[in-house]
Amino acid sequence: MLQKRFGKLAATTIAGSMLMAAAACGGGDETATTASPGATGTSAPAASDLKVGLAYDIGGRGDQSFNDAAAAGLDKAKTELGVGQTKELEAGSGETEAAKEERLRLLAQGGFNTIIAVGFAYSGPVKKVAAEFPDVKFAIVDDEAATGANITNLVFAEHEGSFLVGAAAALKSEKNHVGFVGGVEVPLIKKFEAGFAAGAKAVKSDIKVDVKYLSQPPDFSGFTDPAKGKTAAEGMFDAGADVVYHAAGGSGGGVFEAAKAANGKAIGVDSDQALTAAPEVRDVIMTSMVKKVDVAVLDFLKNVANGSVKSGPVVYDLKAGGVDYSTTGGHVDDIKSKLDEYKQKIISGEITVPDKVS
Template sequence: MLQNRFGKLAAAALAGSMLMGAAACGGSEEPATSATAAAPSDGASSAAPAAAGAKVGLAYDIGGRGDQSFNDAAAAGLDKAKSELGLAETKELEAGNGETEAAKEERLRLLADGGYNPIIAIGFAYSGSLKKVAAEFPDIKFAIVDDADATGPNISNLLFAEHEGSFLVGAAAALKSKKGHVGFIGGVQVPLINKFEAGFAAGAKAVKADIKIESKYLSQPPDFTGFADPAKGKTAAEGMFDAGADVVYQAAGGSGSGVFEAAKAANGLAIGVDSDQAKTAAADLQGVIMTSMLKKVDVAVFDFLKSFADNTVKAGTTSYDLKAGGVDYSTTGGQVDDIKAKLDEFKQKIISGEITVPDKTS
């Protein structure tokens, strides 16, 4: 994801490769440097010898490369590492909708048995499987994005302050809303996506205390199809626009393209996530995306691979928050130019500690 391990894995890889992402975490408008991770290299010469023999394995979340969001951000970090660090070889495998924990384990084992080191798992859904497989291969360095539970001496946890970036786009939504009514659509109701909702609501209320905020999740765990169902995203957003909302923020992975379609049909506005989706979404939908909450997974992936090349990989948590430049908001299209000063004021207050952004809705 028939009989032996490699037969299963070949089938899994083939099935995964047939998946098509729709739209949801990506590149930054300008290169960002994490304050808590290794700085990008100023030249490949020092890193190249250490990285030249590296075979990097990357296991995507649902949607894979081409989702225009979360997975594409990871892919951008890998591509940068290929270019700047002279990696010997890379292998990218995709997840499938509704797959079992065993399928995730087998995907990671395929990479480990194939001699890939380091291996990066994209998304919290790999938490249990990565912890198990990493223990089986103690000499391989593993990293996981968005999960702090899978711990071990050879596991690096790459985490983000999604609530801080979401505060900024929540403030933007309230400042741009003409109806005092906005919406949030999450892909799956899990604690990680709740961080996006909590920050968004706090930012909107910081601008307008009595603003109306609607929230909806597209699926409940263990059903993770809410990250890859544009039709569900469109239906949910249509309901919000019909009810009077004029700005909707989506943290729904590939389902986000449906939200953008609904915004266009309703003459409303949408907010993208992870990547600068005014650059990555379908051309006819980019104009409805007033801003995106940038979650710079590309930076985290590159930083981890750079540290591997430099032989400085550390187990445990590396945090990418607003102060470190790990999250932000985008300005592509100029739709938030008139409120940028206000958003940057909020940003500085969060960085200084004057504003503490909640990471839970309750």
């Protein structure tokens, strides 16, 4: 997500509180394709007047995944919208909520009128700092718990995209055995696991799905430790799996290395990692669960510029094109029609994908 990508979270803000917070806002989530009445603010600044601050999760620009997707959205905003000044700040490993608050506060005090926080670890800090600067528009990726009149929550149906790559894994597995490596065992990453397992079992009900999390909160090193990712994936390949999906941020690089050494296949996450991972491992990445954080970031900045930005959650699901699977390398060309059939069944409601592990 991975989001690296998730490294910043406050364990107390995750789980059921995300759904409870959404309910407390009085009304359901907006989908990314829904119009946005009731915009916050009374006037729209010209795009050139926007001063955008981007606060990354651990890993920052260059993580080949979650943070890079957010950075791509900012880059598109510079090109397509002509936004004015921008500033990007990275998170440190193991930092406190106070450090995250200070990062956001420095941007707001520095005159940045639009601030985007990448990752649910910013939940508490965004809620606190947004209340201090009511004239600044805030967005947070992957969190619904931070609420406020000037906060937009950019959230995704990761379980739906993960269902598709789970189906791909099962269709491609010759051993009826696949694996999932999660960075940190938190509710957000459990959504990836739930969707992946459901997709695999929709294809082959008796398929074996191995699951391994690299760390437990409050230890979030599982998102930034390729060696741990490699060890976990090696164990799965040694045990008989032939396809392994990761939702582990920077640790995913180790999963790709293990797949390469085992002559197995891997599935990337967030970005099309067959394009962004180290060149020597790209050929083992059969597909990626693409989470279009770049689209969400660009949409948010467009809405700020045209005065239609609204507070509360905006959901980027499969129907809205917010998640999908990638086809780079041609590894899934032969099963694309089947994957697209599953996609349409999810969009139509014929298939409901679980977002929790049963």
